[in-house]
Amino acid sequence: MHIIHPINDFLFELFPKAKAAGKDLEVLRQEAEDFYTVGSFKPTISIIHDIVDITIEGELIEQNASLFKLAAALCDGHRFEEAKTRLEPLLKEAPHISEYHRILGQILSGQGEQDKAINSLLDALRWDPKNEKAIIKIGNILIRHQHNTEAAMKYYEYALQHKQDDVAVLTRIGLNLIQYGWDDVARHYLDRAFEINPAYPNMYYAFALIAESEHNYKEMFELSVVALFKNPCRDQLYRQSLKLVINAANEIIDPEVGGDIVNAFAEKLEGECGKKIVVEEDASLKTGTKIEFAENYERNYHLLKYNPGYTAVHHLIMHELAHLLFASRARAAGTNKLFVRNDELHRKFLDALEKDAQKHSKKGFYEAVIRQYFTALFDELNSQIYNTPIDLFIEDYLFQNYPDLMPYQFLSLYSLIDEGFKATPDEKIMSVAPPSILTKSNIYNLVSALHFLKRYGVDLIEKHNPTKQETIYAEKFYNEYVECRGSYTPGDEYKLVQKWALNMHLQNYFSLVNETDYREHSDLLECLCATEHVDMPDSCAAPQANAKMQLITEEHKSKDINMAVTRFMVEALRYFKTLTAADINAIAIEIALLVQAGISLEKVGYTVKQIAGKAFSGYQLLAYYYVSWAQAFPEQLADLQLQFEKEYEFALEMVE
Numbered sequence: 259m260h261i262i263h264p265i266n267d268f269l270f271e272l273f274p275k276a277k278a279a280g281k282d283l284e285v286l287r288q289e290a291e292d293f294y295t296v297g298s299f300k301p302t303i304s305i306i307h308d309i310v311d312i313t314i315e316g317e318l319i320e321q322n323a324s325l326f327k328l329a330a331a332l333c334d335g336h337r338f339e340e341a342k343t344r345l346e347p348l349l350k351e352a353p354h355i356s357e358y359h360r361i362l363g364q365i366l367s368g369q370g371e372q373d374k375a376i377n378s379l380l381d382a383l384r385w386d387p388k389n390e391k392a393i394i395k396i397g398n399i400l401i402r403h404q405h406n407t408e409a410a411m412k413y414y415e416y417a418l419q420h421k422q423d424d425v426a427v428l429t430r431i432g433l434n435l436i437q438y439g440w441d442d443v444a445r446h447y448l449d450r451a452f453e454i455n456p457a458y459p460n461m462y463y464a465f466a467l468i469a470e471s472e473h474n475y476k477e478m479f480e481l482s483v484v485a486l487f488k489n490p491c492r493d494q495l496y497r498q499s500l501k502l503v504i505n506a507a508n509e510i511i512d513p514e515v516g517g518d519i520v521n522a523f524a525e526k527l528e529g530e531c532g533k534k535i536v537v538e539e540d541a542s543l544k545t546g547t548k549i550e551f552a553e554n555y556e557r558n559y560h561l562l563k564y565n566p567g568y569t570a571v572h573h574l575i576m577h578e579l580a581h582l583l584f585a586s587r588a589r590a591a592g593t594n595k596l597f598v599r600n601d602e603l604h605r606k607f608l609d610a611l612e613k614d615a616q617k618h619s620k621k622g623f624y625e626a627v628i629r630q631y632f633t634a635l636f637d638e639l640n641s642q643i644y645n646t647p648i649d650l651f652i653e654d655y656l657f658q659n660y661p662d663l664m665p666y667q668f669l670s671l672y673s674l675i676d677e678g679f680k681a682t683p684d685e686k687i688m689s690v691a692p693p694s695i696l697t698k699s700n701i702y703n704l705v706s707a708l709h710f711l712k713r714y715g716v717d718l719i720e721k722h723n724p725t726k727q728e729t730i731y732a733e734k735f736y737n738e739y740v741e742c743r744g745s746y747t748p749g750d751e752y753k754l755v756q757k758w759a760l761n762m763h764l765q766n767y768f769s770l771v772n773e774t775d776y777r778e779h780s781d782l783l784e785c786l787c788a789t790e791h792v793d794m795p796d797s798c799a800a801p802q803a804n805a806k807m808q809l810i811t812e813e814h815k816s817k818d819i820n821m822a823v824t825r826f827m828v829e830a831l832r833y834f835k836t837l838t839a840a841d842i843n844a845i846a847i848e849i850a851l852l853v854q855a856g857i858s859l860e861k862v863g864y865t866v867k868q869i870a871g872k873a874f875s876g877y878q879l880l881a882y883y884y885v886s887w888a889q890a891f892p893e894q895l896a897d898l899q900l901q902f903e904k905e906y907e908f909a910l911e912m913v914e
């Protein structure tokens with residue numbers, strides 16, 4: 259074994275007797291000889307040209323990697339006593355291994371024995387003067403427990419002696435200092451790191467932390483976004499950076515500022531489209547926003563309603579307004595198109611899924627429920643076909659033109675995508691859904707996720723569990739978008755709508771018609787999707803109750819109000835208040851499938867996947883069934899043949 263120490267101040271920190279003797283080299287030699295004697299192995303020590311050279315002859319025991327890893331892991335988990343018990347025999351067996359001493363130092367520090375910890379860390383350095391983790395740990399102890407910044411910085415500088423250009427070490431020092439509240443000193447190291455390599459993600463995370471402690475949330479937001487961008491790994495740093503972005507955005511968003519951004523855009527837009535825009539608050543809205551184009555409602559103004567309860571709703575308002583902007587520009591260029599679907603196309607869709615429907619109907623699902631579900635899929639898919647490409651243009655427009663909107667945009671898109679995952683139907687429903695449709699829907703989701711990744715560095719792609727084929731499609735589409743954006747002229751977005759649908763054989767379920775043609779022959783087609791969120795069409799039938807259920811409800815009809823059901827309905831109403839329309843729709847469909855399979859009123863222990871962690875009794879489930887349909891598909895409520903009108907009315911009164 260061979261150890262080389264340069265003779266400098268640092269060395270005399272390791273050999274205090276020599277330091278006390280006025281840095282006497284003979285004392286140093288003696289002190290070193292005592293220290294480096296391992297069992298029967300005596301060291302040879304030579305001091306030449308400012309260097310102490312130590313050689314220990316003989317076969318020393320090597321590091322026991324697996325046992326050491328275990329001890330280090332226990333220490334990381336703050337199980338200090340157990341870690342120590344594992345480490346002590348290792349140290350006895352091989353005291354020349356620097357890392358053993360370093361971990362012992364960490365353990366002792368964790369146990370509050372700071373002086374002993376420093377001694378152990380110094381031992382680590384005697385065996386390996388370049389063990390920078392040990393040096394930095396001493397610095398941290400000096401700052402944290404002895405509040406001695408000057409001494410600590412001396413150690414940090416030692417750590418950098420061999421690694422002047424090591425961005426990781428500089429940043430680690432910076433992060434430690436921030437943790438203990440020494441932002442100014444931290445900045446000194448981080449600036450040095452920045453000069454060497456501005457691409458190192460950890461550094462931006464550190465700068466964002468400083469911005470946070472200075473309450474500079476705008477900077478915190480931007481820097482943590484950069485930290486995400488520069489980090490290709492999905493590691494702890496990534497997760498911590500993401501947390502910072504979310505916290506910063508939440509600190510920034512403000513209804514008044516959001517309102518100002520909206521007003522400025524609306525005013526500009528009024529000039530461009532020549533019509534007034536009325537923005538109205540509507541807390542009863544099931545979706546975040548809803549826009550009614552003047553042209554489709556025969557008004558002389560566009561009406562935008564929004565639900566102030568939605569996360570960063572100002573982004574959703576801006577998004578709707580941008581739809582209007584894009585449509586107006588296309589209209590001015592004579593290239594505007596309307597997305598149209600009608601009963602004929604709807605029927606085509608259901609016909610195409612006829613085989614799936616039959617298969618499930620054999621399994622005991624009611625055809626009406628399947629139809630209902632497929633119709634919901636049809637709406638959802640159409641909404642994706644139309645919106646996915648256009649929304650990319652819109653989000654980029656907002657991203658580039660309204661930098662102050664970014665935190666709103668971030669939170670809103672993030673929560674939309676996140677909610678999308680939560681609303682993913684449970685396995686039972688997934689088994690009913692035709693895979694040919696699900697995979698296409700997923701491709702559209704992936705395109706949006708790719709865009710979010712490119713804009714904010716947040717990777718939600720894996721959450722979609724994409725197949726290889728789906729990824730290939732999504733990337734191809736995204737690249738087509740990038741290309742189209744490069745040479746964009748108004749109305750180009752519709753080319754992508756058409757092209758992607760064609761690519762996935764979805765072109766038969768809708769029509770894109772030239773707006774001017776359409777307005778001239780508006781009796782030909784029924785315009786449904788000029789607004790983004792389409793309501794359920796009237797044509798879909800609700801499931802019929804089975805014979806057993808009818809019996810129950812007939813018996814019930816004669817009685818007065820069933821208070822148990824009312825009570826459960828109140829509970830359901832309160833619970834649904836916290837959910838989005840999409841969540842309630844999904845619950846309605848799931849319970850319908852459950853009820854179809856047959857339930858017994860006396861039984862308890864029914865579970866609904868969309869309502870995690872709750873066990874339902876038969877009556878309770880019926881109450882939720884009724885309330886969910888009353889909210890999601892009110893037109894079909896009567897078809898459920900549940901005579902709970904009185905209970906529902908009563909429950910509504912109680913909740914108000």
Ligand SMILES: [Zn+2]
Binds near residue numbers: 648649
């Ligand atoms: Zn949109």
